[in-house]
Every structure is written in structure tokens, then in C-alpha cells.
Amino acid sequence: MRAEGIVSQNSDARDAHDTQAARIAALEAELQALRSEMQDFTYTVSHDLRASLRHVVSYVHLVQEDGGAQLSPDLQGFLQTAADSARHMGLLMDGLVELARLGTVALDCTPLSLQSLVQEAVNRVRAQYPERQVEWNVAPDLPDVIGDAALLRLALGHLLDNAVKFTGSDSHPQACITVHARRVVQNSVQGAVELTVQDNGVGFNPALRSKLFHPFGRLHSVRQFPGIGIGLAQTHKIAARLGGSVDIDAVVDGGCSVRLLLPAS
Numbered sequence: 001m002r003a004e005g006i007v008s009q010n011s012d013a014r015d016a017h018d019t020q021a022a023r024i025a026a027l028e029a030e031l032q033a034l035r036s037e038m039q040d041f042t043y044t045v046s047h048d049l050r051a052s053l054r055h056v057v058s059y060v061h062l063v064q065e066d067g068g069a070q071l072s073p074d075l076q077g078f079l080q081t082a083a084d085s086a087r088h089m090g091l092l093m094d095g096l097v098e099l100a101r102l103g104t105v106a107l108d109c110t111p112l113s114l115q116s117l118v119q120e121a122v123n124r125v126r127a128q129y130p131e132r133q134v135e136w137n138v139a140p141d142l143p144d145v146i147g148d149a150a151l152l153r154l155a156l157g158h159l160l161d162n163a164v165k166f167t168g169s170d171s172h173p174q175a176c177i178t179v180h181a182r183r184v185v186q187n188s189v190q191g192a193v194e195l196t197v198q199d200n201g202v203g204f205n206p207a208l209r210s211k212l213f214h215p216f217g218r219l220h221s222v223r224q225f226p227g228i229g230i231g232l233a234q235t236h237k238i239a240a241r242l243g244g245s246v247d248i249d250a251v252v253d254g255g256c257s258v259r260l261l262l263p264a265s
Helices: 002-070 073-102 114-128 149-165 206-213 231-241
Strands: 109-112 134-138 145-148 175-184 192-199 245-250 256-263
Touching (some): 109 114, 114 134, 149 192, 149 231, 206 231
Parallel strands (some): 134 175
Antiparallel strands (some): 109 145
């Protein structure tokens, strides 16, 4: 009887193992199918739809060149608006393609120097906005983290670009951006690093902050601040893929504080 019980337990264990293996195989197949669908989507956006946009821009230019002085100022303005809108849609497509790619790109997570990555991002933003006078306060003791270097560079670039961009107004002529970090313990990420990027810019209504993590979510007009509203959505996607999170607080005309949570090295 004892031997029969052992055999029965072993059989049950094998059945449970086979069931778990089948579930894992089914999930992997489903994931592969989703990745394939996403690749088809990005190809359609980046090739087929973009070809139609190129036709719109090309024909608008042909009408502008052939019509020339025969076109009234109103018609010239209408054509220019059509061309500008087509170009803007192209930028939106680029943002969607990049956002989709972030969900499927293979990760290469290694220990990283957050200090070096932040300084690289600061240097890139300085080169992008050479006319801006920004007071940078970057803590000298940023702890190391674990993550994918390319994705983390992209996320940091978005955060610092926003910090500079939204301090660039007549009411906030002197931009001050502070970057610091601390080690924290979170239920979702044991042994985490919370990186904070704080600015003294225009801020926004905190009741609307959830909109910022959606693609093309904007709380300010394009005329006030350029961009397509995809940076924070990409940062949110990157943080999730790296096992962390991102949150944001602000007040109207009182600056903004973004917290990026990452696994500690």
C-alpha cells in the first residue's frame, strides 16, 4: 500500500508538471502571436500609412508650385495647413511605432551607473537647447540600478527634455532643474531606487495627471510648448518593462516632480 501511495503521488506530480508546462507553452505561443501582430501593426503604420501621407504632402506642394500667384492668400494658407497637418501626423505615427516597439524589444538588463546615465542625458539636453539658461542641480551620489541601458537612456532623455521644455516660458525665465535619488523598499520592487526630476516650470492641474501617461496626452497646447505628447507614455512603458514605475506630481505654476522607480543594483 505504501509503495502504491508513492507511485500515485509521483504520478500526480508528473501530471501537475505536465499541466504547468502546457500552460507555459500556451502563454509563450500567445505572446509570440501578440508580438507578430504588433510587428504587422508597426510595419503598416511606418510604411503603408506613411506612403499615403507622403502623397498628400507631395500633391500639396505641386498645387502650391503650379498655382503660385494665382492662389489667394486664403487658399495658400489652407494648403500650408494641410501640409503641416500631414507632417504632424507623420510625427504621431513615429511616436506610435516607437511606443509599440518598446513593448516587444528584447531587454538586456545589467547593473548600470545612474550617475553616468543622468549626466549623459543632461549633456544631450544642453546640446539640444543651447539657448536656454538652466541651473542644473544633479546629486553627486546617484546609486546604481539594474536596467536596459538603451531604454533607460530614452526614459531619462524624455524626463529631462520635459523639465527643460516646460520651464521655458516668459513667466519662468530662469529654469532650475534638480535631480536626486534615494533607496527605497517597495512591495513591487524590493531594493529599489527612486529617481526624482524636479523643475520650477509651469506645472499643471494635478487632477489631470493620469492623462499624461496616455499616448498624445497633453495638458498644454502645441503653441505653448512643442511636442506630440508621447514622451511620458514611453517612459511609463519603459519603467514597467524594467520592473519599476513612474509617477508625477505638480501644481499650476508651481513646478513638476517626476519620480522614476527602478530596481537597485
